Amino acid sequence: MADSSDLAKAILEVQQVNYCSLSSIAFLIWDVCITFGDEVNYIWRQSNRSPIKYLFLFTRYFSVVGQMIFFLRSLGFFWTPPIPRAICQAWFIAQSLWTALLIIAVELIFGIRVYALYQSSRWIRNLLLFVFACDFLVVFITFAVMIPKFQYYDNCFPFTKTSDFGFLRIMTVTPISVQTVLILLTLVKAIPSIRNATHKTPLVLVVARDGTWAYLLISVFILFNGFFYDVLSLLPRSLILSWFMTVLSFSSCRLILNIAKLGDRETTANLDHEHFPEFTSDLQMGELHEMESTVNRDAPLGSPDTPNGVPSDVEEISASPHLELQESV
Incomplete structure (x- = not known):
């Protein structure tokens, strides 16, 4: 009876994990569908030299592909437990890199917004280069040193030893620190401009508003995963993992599209003024x-x-x- 009960519980958990993965994919595809017209209007028409264009397309579709691969894996499409350690390690590395690349792409979007907000200031450029260089080095060293030491359960979930949680703590503190620096730089520049603005929706207000909610939303997922992973069961772990990629994609795309749509309205309202250049969403500065x-x-x-x-x-x-x-x- 005990074995039957455990088996039924395991099957129920797997079903719930699959439902979580499917719901996050459904939300992501729904978001792609409702914003596809804006994507065509504001992103596809940008110059091929625009970094924002490629960051948008990367965070949107890289996340969709990743979500689908992870969902197929949860269905047992690639393999079923027990899974050899070598496969688990390769899978975990791929999964972690996938998520890390999405986080870095979102951080680059934040960084470009800050760089534009400070009118391409040299000291801001040097500060951002330093921050991103430190971020990359920490992530690279952490992956190289800690991942080979991991042990895995039969379902390929790692962190069976207390010492292994150092990896998760580092991968939590690093992106949170980078994004905190970027949002503080945004608010320091934005708040005085917002106070002096007389227009209903100043552009800098949209930059500060969207940056703040995106920062808070992403930080909640990172912190929850980083500091509560060891006490969570399989379902919440899977829920955080699947929805985290969706949140990264959703947030980054909104950061770009909201500015683009506001800029388009501003351009339309000022078409009778010859001295206003065309506003595009590729963050042309100065x-x-x-x-x-x-x-x-x-x-x-x-x-x-x-x-x-x-x-x-x-x-x-x-x-x-x-x-x-x-x-x-």
């Missing part, structure tokens, strides 16, 4: 700043358009509450 500097420098001092000698269209640019926002992102 265009308006450079244009304003050139016009102000070359404007004739005796221009009759305004009392102070500055043409009226230049004053309109300078007075626009969106100047700093659009030139930054």
